[in-house]
Amino acid sequence: MTPTATKSTIQKMPRILRRVFAALATVLAGGFLCALLIRLAPGYGFDEREMDQRMRAESIRAIRAERTETGFAALYWQNLRAAIGGDLGKSRALNRPIAELFAERLPVTARSMAIGLALAWVFALGLAAAMAVTRSQALNAFAAALSGATLALPSAVIALLFLLAGWPPGLAVAVVIFPRIFRYLDSLTRGILDQPHVLFAEAKGVSRARILAYHVLPVAAEEIAALAGISVSLAFGALIPIEVVCGSPGFGLLAWQAAQARDLPLLVDMTVIVTLFTIAANSIPDFFERAERAA
């Protein structure tokens, strides 16, 4: 490593550290708030065995005593320490190690998200590009109607339609996030197409495809990268009702089951994972922005 490179790395260090510390603080605060909310939620500590008519009063009292033995702060601290040591704990509701549950559920969700995001981006970018190139009124009207209709439908209704059609949840994710991506892209390209230098290029006879490739996309790249980060979070949010309705055994369905059962260890771990994921997704545009500035 040259002295210049070392100096550059040192200069960058505090910023990276700052980002890491901010991310850690966010994760810890998110986990704590989640735990606090669940602890205070009505129904926390419920054990369905209490409603089992076969159980004797002594057994029910013993079950209740077990769960009141550990205080909230102690419980959170125990879980945090275990998580740092690599043990995510055990789900109370599903009676299984949380690491195992994540290993089974995350790939299902990742697959649905990957399909949904890929399709939504391909379709939204394609449609926005086609509109920029053709300036067709008919295409404009079609795009407005399509995005308006899909935007108006709640995620659960879209999921129900896909369930009846027998299509996978990933396609439903694409339908949910497509209008959000498309409308932003459309607005972005329209704004850039109205810029004086673009109008001048068009007046000089530069083709629309060339204008799109050399004058619109480079200008919009930074905002598209930011939108990409946000779309990941959007897709994740959309997946919860979709997986619940479609019965897809992913992270969204797990979150729903955990919330219904007031499963504190599982919900806290899920919150931490989702927070990390969101931070990572939203750091991508920052990374691109810095890379561009450095260049």
Place this chain on the structure above:
Amino acid sequence: MIRRLFLLATILAAAVALPARYAFAQTSNNELRFALRADPKTFNPLLMADEPSETVSYLTHGVLIRINRATQQLQPELATSWKVTEGGRKITFTLRQGVTFSDGTPFTSADVVYTFTSMMDPKLHSPIADTFQVDGGPTTAHANGKYEVTIAFPAPVAGLERLFDQAPILSASASGKEASPGLGPFMLAEYKAGNYVLLHRNSHYWKHDAQGKQLPYLDAVRLEIVPNRDLEMLRFAQGELHLINNLDADSFERMAAQNGGASNSARDLGPSLEGEQMWFNQVAASPLPDYKKAWFRSTNFRRAISGAINRHDLTRVVYQNHASPGVGPFSSANKFWFNANLKAHPYDPADALRRLQLDGFHKSGPDLVDASGHVVEFSVITNAGNQSRERVAAMIQQDLKQIGVHLNIVTLDFPSIITRITQSFDYEACLLGLVNVDLDPSAQMNVWMSSGENHQWNPAQKTPATAWEAELDQLMKKQATELDPAKRKAAFDRVQEIVSEQVPFLYLVNKNALTAVSPALGNTQPSVLRPQVYWNAETLTLAAPAAGSKQLAMK
């Protein structure tokens, strides 16, 4: 460009859709498939408290004595005979010889002793163990040889034999394992969380048919985990599932209408053991105003509210005639214990007002007010998401309006309701459905004893709050220790009479057992008792479906 993008999108969608769509096509032809609403919480049969775990246990484990779901009579299983001695304090089993567990190890008395010793461990909190607990000392198991076992109780236990229907026998050689080898017709082969539990045929299963062919006939059972009821219906309609054990009335009607009576997919088996009931909070320490506590403790008030509810309308409108008015803790489905002399409280608003007047209630304009001038208004909590129950609550609201009572409906999620009715007691009335899994009233000791935690209207009393609850305590103790079935029946008949007179629970409806069975499934004998359709899983058969056939045309 756009064309290429569309093409790419279509290829991607098809690549994702096709494997999911045709996943079922890869399964065995002789594989029974039906749905579980959730993942099993445990594969340890001694700890099962949820229905999915019970399903797996039922199919993979054997018991000493089985209650035949069709006849409701006891039949020998792993025990060829048994004898109750010492006035109901001991039961001695002679075990079936030549039986082996699914891993090939032989079944002996050591396995029975191991099972009962493990089950009775107080640290385990086994719901099954609690049914074997009797006051006065521990329940013990002793082997009297390789094929004879005695279970001893500290006090006489009435109806002792039927308890063993719920007690799966584990292998002593698999001590400490959660998924122990079993003596049932199937064995656990694979579990994919959130997807399915796959059971394979137990090649060591001991039962044979009349022709000497080893059972079960099926090669496998795939329990698909389908939390969504609509998705379960859809998969059944598409022929991907072979049965639905428990349908709601709306789904049943939809299926029957679309079926057009052409096939026997949807079956109404008549009254089940499941019912809907409502009760008032009578807990002295509850945070309710004193005047409301006085209403809810009044027998006249409870009886009047019960009489102001039109049960026939509930069965007709909400359950589309697939239910009957609720009479008491057991429906007529429980052939022995149901008190046939009792009738559902008739709908009679005039009689309801007359009873209320006895306690000083009177009409003031359109409202009913109590002797102190308080308008009679209360809320009922019930669980959100159960459409039938929410509609029952709405109809009760309309009925009570006729006598000037204002009812507010509050829907909460299940954990919130349970917290309110078991810990904070911050509620006025509650509407829930309770399921009887056992035919014998001894399984309801925790409900009827005033000290019971499931004595919902006023749980865990140190001494009975009322004379009739004291009488209930005596009668329940009597029926639990009396060995003469006729005397037991008389005691529990009186319990049912007291409950009908004092109305701690307002029994609203008894739902019918509604099931759906694929025409491809043979040898079925659906029963109103759980597990309704697959209780005789070892003798079920599957006919190969015609290519492309559907069980019914759902739209």
